[in-house]
Amino acid sequence: RFMDSLKNLQPVVMTIAGSDSGAGAGIQADIKTCAALGVYCTTVLTAITAQNTQRITACEPVSVQMLAQQFDAVTEDFNVAVIKIGMVGSVDNLHYLVARLSDYKRKNSNVFIVLDTPLRASVGFSLLDVNNADLLWKLIRLVDLVTPNLMEAAFLLECAEARSTQMMALQTLQFVERGAKAVLLKGGHLVGDQAADCLLSTDTGAAPVWFSNTKISTRNNHGTGCTLASAIAAQLVLGYPVPEAISRAKQYLHTLLQQSQQRHYGLGSGPLEC
Numbered sequence: 001r002f003m004d005s006l007k008n009l010q011p012v013v014m015t016i017a018g019s020d021s022g023a024g025a026g027i028q029a030d031i032k033t034c035a036a037l038g039v040y041c042t043t044v045l046t047a048i049t050a051q052n053t054q055r056i057t058a059c060e061p062v063s064v065q066m067l068a069q070q071f072d073a074v075t076e077d078f079n080v081a082v083i084k085i086g087m088v089g090s091v092d093n094l095h096y097l098v099a100r101l102s103d104y105k106r107k108n109s110n111v112f113i114v115l116d117t118p119l120r121a122s123v124g125f126s127l128l129d130v131n132n133a134d135l136l137w138k139l140i141r142l143v144d145l146v147t148p149n150l151m152e153a154a155f156l157l158e159c160a161e162a163r164s165t166q167m168m169a170l171q172t173l174q175f176v177e178r179g180a181k182a183v184l185l186k187g188g189h190l191v192g193d194q195a196a197d198c199l200l201s202t203d204t205g206a207a208p209v210w211f212s213n214t215k216i217s218t219r220n221n222h223g224t225g226c227t228l229a230s231a232i233a234a235q236l237v238l239g240y241p242v243p244e245a246i247s248r249a250k251q252y253l254h255t256l257l258q259q260s261q262q263r264h265y266g267l268g269s270g271p272l273e274c
């Protein structure tokens, strides 16, 4: 009955992610993206990073206890419709999230979980020290959509990075065969003038769905992954089905990247800013 009373409240996103002091990626990107799309975003911090547009100089994960307290505080008082997971901060936090989310999902089967766990920042800093992918796979099998880039997919599948759209389609199949409910494999790093992402979902059937946009040449692309995943989360809260939510999120990202060509907030790889 308690959960039913929350269902009458405005639906929100709950992001579980790290803080970026330069505010281009992480929690800050998630809040900005959701706000721009008209969706309220609650935040569960996993780690604090000291970073700017050029480098990450320090990273401190929060304790499992603090992570758990934030998770409980948000979920006991908000109508969490979509959970977006970004940087998890530590292997201990990852262990906790696997256990907590599998229990949470059992009790709240309607909540949709988007997973975009970055392993390495574009500037080369490791965001999660996992030696093998097994624990990440436990999380992947729990969530409704996982959004790896080509490098992350290669790590998770223990294979070579895809170098063609054919290879990408094959890898999405491998994700589903290994137990992912749906995967959006992001092909932005593929050579060529198109940024093509491939969705394979156990819901929409056996055929992959492609989302393609012209690549934008800008070095101000810090936080692209976080922004796309939280835009998808926001569009899902607004009621769009998965393929439509992805298509709208990609369009939103495309516009931001175009605008970011003219804005320079730091001396390095700047944020997407409107």
Ligand code: PLP
Pocket: 017, 018, 019, 020, 025, 026, 027, 049, 086, 087, 118, 120, 121, 122, 123, 221, 222, 223, 224, 225, 226
């Ligand atoms: N810092 C935090 C807290 C992040 O969550 C991420 C990516 O998700 C990054 C840094 C790296 O962002 P990028 O590789 O887009 O520069």
